[in-house]
Amino acid sequence: MERSIIYKDNVPYLQPIRTLQIGNTPLWPPILEDEILYIAARNHTLYALDKHTYTLLWSYRVQGDILSAPTLVDDVLYIASSDHTVCALEARTGSVLWRYQATGPLPFAPTIAEGAAYLVSDRTLYALDAGLGDVLWSYNLQEHVHIPLTVNNGVIYIVEKHTLYAFDASRRVIIWRYATQDNLSASPVVGDGMVYLGSRDHTLYALDSESGQKVWSYTTRDAILASPAIAYGMVYVGSNDCTLYVLEQKFGVLKWQHTTAGPILAPPTLSDEILFAGSMDHSCYALDALTGEKLWSYATNGPIDTSPVIANGRLYVSSTDAYLYEFTSDRLWRFITGNAIESSPAIASGVVYVGSTDHNVYALKTETGEVQWSIETGAEVFSSPLVHDEREVVYIGSNDFTLYALAASTGAVLWSYLTAGNIISSPRIWNGMVFVGSADHCVYALDIETGEELWQYKTTGNITSSPCIADGTLYIGSLDQQIYGLNAFNGELIWSYMTGGGVHSSPTVDQDLLYVGSRDHKLYALDVKTRTKRWEVETGDIVDSSPTVANGMVYVGSHDHNLYALDTHSGEKRWQYKTGGAVASSPRVIKETVYAGSEDGNLYALNAHSGEKRWCLQTGGAIHASVTVDKDLVYIGSSDHSLYALQRILHPTHIHLSG
Structure with missing residues (x-):
């Protein structure tokens, strides 16, 4: 399933995930359709690549240079080359559907509209049958045309030197013409009854599309060489004076402007109130389309003279450094609750469940963060939810002293069990029973279906640790400094071990x-067999983090700010990573990466073998919760009141295909 990840909140987190190089030739902007990325090198070859892997599916080589990005309409690709040839290719296979040999140079790819392919060659305007390539008609022009045609509602807009012509395609007559003070270097844009075009005379013109009369104009400080773009009631245009201008669409009043360090030679791309624009200063910029606020920029190694492309939730930028850059954000969505999230999320059937200290339990769609339901308990929810997939029930504790069994689909309370203390402990399920600890010093075993109490065991301290069940024994820590091993069937004490401090950490076997x-x-x-200590390792502060085991190592955080990786058999330290705050979050290891939060507000993703940092996400508050990973998404709660859904991005990949 494709995910759209380009929105204002996550644009600042855009980062390159892949770069593509084909030979050493700059690339035109790509076209993405279904599972295929189509891209033309500026010399002689059009490529069709698998959009996920960049594996070559097919290529088509022409005799001359490809003059512009191809056009894709109805599964047909149209390209023009400097050998005077226009080709129509079947997009899936690259098979040639037709080829048209012009009598002179072709300055640009054909424009496709209403079943016709319009092109200009040697002072002649041609209309070809887009499906067959046959000439439908031709029209002699006075001058050579070097600017791509714009077609709108049966009118072809043709640029000759400093004049724009509006040509009726059905009657083949010129409707009107408008002359500027200098040559035109870019195609006009038509919208809402107006035609907008920039000129080398430094001016952007707004013309009435029916009469060609000027409605307004706006003068910049240098030539306008790029086509404008229109959206949100505004006109966006770049100038050779290095500035992007944004004007009110009807009257031409300046709304805002943004200056870069180089000329802007291509129209910006607009999506979800975000403007993306390339500059000859080598950078791509993301700006708030309504206010002009800079959200993000990225510097390539060469001038950018084409428009960025937004497709399938990705940003693509072609630079003259011969690279195509593919960007995405590690942040998919963010859901804000009314208070800190200390609960670790759980996922089942496309829904993520999490508690908040705003007293609520939330069920959100994993892909979008959209609320499916929420239920308010009587106090803060520190406990992490547990989902029983088959029964479709969510079990979670609250500081209102209650363990809840909720319908996973609706949040309806199926049953609840009242203890005599806060439930910070997270429930566990085994053999038809649900187990949980309480600040009333007790661990409880309840019937999974009814909530009926089956047994309880009382320690001498608050229980904030979560139970672990292995081979019929329930293990749990207590703030009375002990680890308890209980018979999970009846709650009888099997053994206990006294540490030197309270045990908030949840055991792992x-x-x-x-x-x-x-x-x-x-x-x-x-050792659970001999009930003796195998080893111990002292850190620099309390260890509330719950350990996790993977790769022959045990990972655990400490309030001394470190995440430790220790040999499971000897306790020998393999590595440690220092964060900027206490690590109470319990680490999780997924596919050679260990994730852990810190009170410095960061979620860290480290190489599980070496401890080398792969990436980190900075939130606005301490992270005490643990991550949950589902497929390629990571979910984490923060004290900044937010649950984050992140895409796992490791290192950008560079792909070099031979040209």
Whole structure:
């Protein structure tokens, strides 16, 4: 499923994920259709590539240079080349549908409209049958034409030197003409009964499309060599004076302007109230289309003389450095609640569930963040939800002392169980029972279907740790400094281990070793068979983070600001990574990457083997929650009240195809 990720909030996080180079020739802007990316090199070859992998599907070579980006209409690609040839190709296969040999130079690709391909060659305007390539008619012009044609409502707009002609295609007569004070270097744009065109006389003109009479004009400080763009009731145009001008569409009043360090030679691209524009200063810019606020920029290694392309939630920029840059944002969406999110999200059937300290439990669509439902509890929700896929039930605790069983589809309360203390502990399910700890010092086992209490075990301290079940034994920590091993069937104590501090950390069992942190600054590895300590490692502060095991290492955070990777058998430190704040978040390892949040507000993605930072996301508050990963998306809550959905982006890939 494609995801649209270009919107104002995430544009500042755009980053290159791939660059494409074909030979050493600059590339025209691409066209994306279905699963294919079509791109022409500025010398002689058109390529069709798989848009996901850039694998070559087919290519078509012409005898001369390709003069502009191809045109794609109804699964047919049209290209013009300097050998005076126009070709129509079947887009899926690259098969030639027809070829037309002109009598003279072709300065640009044909314009396709209403079943006709319009082109100019050797002072002659041609209309070809777009499906067959046969000449429908021709019309002799007074001058050579070097600017691409614009066709709108049966009218062809033709630029000859400093004059714009409006030509009726059906009657083949000139309706009107308008002369500027200098040559025209770009095609006009038509919209809302007006024709907009820029001139080398420094002026942008707005003409009545029926009469050709000037409605207004606006003068810049240098030649206008780019076509304008119209959107949101405004006209956007770049000038050779290095400035992008934005004018009110009806009256030409300046709304805002933005200056770059180089001329702007191509029209901007507009999408979702964002303007993207390339500049000859080598950079692509993203601006708020309504206010002109700069949102983002990226410097390539060469001037940018073409328009950016937005397609399938990606930004594509062709630079004269011979690279095509593909950008995306690591931020897919952000959902803001009424208070801090300390709960770790859970995902099932395309829905992400999370609690907030605003007292609510939320169900959001994984792809969009759209609210499916929310339910208010009686107090803050620190507990993380647990989803039973088959029963379609969400189990979650609240500081209103209650464990809730909610219908996953609607949020309706199926049952609830009231304890005598806050429930910060997150529930676990095993053998038809749901287990949870409470600040009333007890761990509870409840019937998964009814919520009926099956047993409880009372410790001598608050329980904020979450249970872990392995081989019929339930392990849980208590702030009374102990780790408890209970018979999961009946709650009887099997064994316990005393640490030197309260145990908020939730235990993890792997290959008969139980790993758990303590507020005595230590991480413990306990042998569950012999019920003895295998090893311990002391950090520089309390360990509230819950450990996770992968790759022969145990990963855990500490309030000493570090994330540690330790050998599972010996406790020997493999690596540590220092953040800017306490690491109470529990790490997660997915596909050779370990994710952990910090009280410095950052989510870190590190190489699981070396600890090298791959990327980090800065939020507006401390991160105590843990990530949840689903396919290629990462979800994390922050104390800035937000749940973030992120795309996993590692390192940009460079693909070089032989030209």
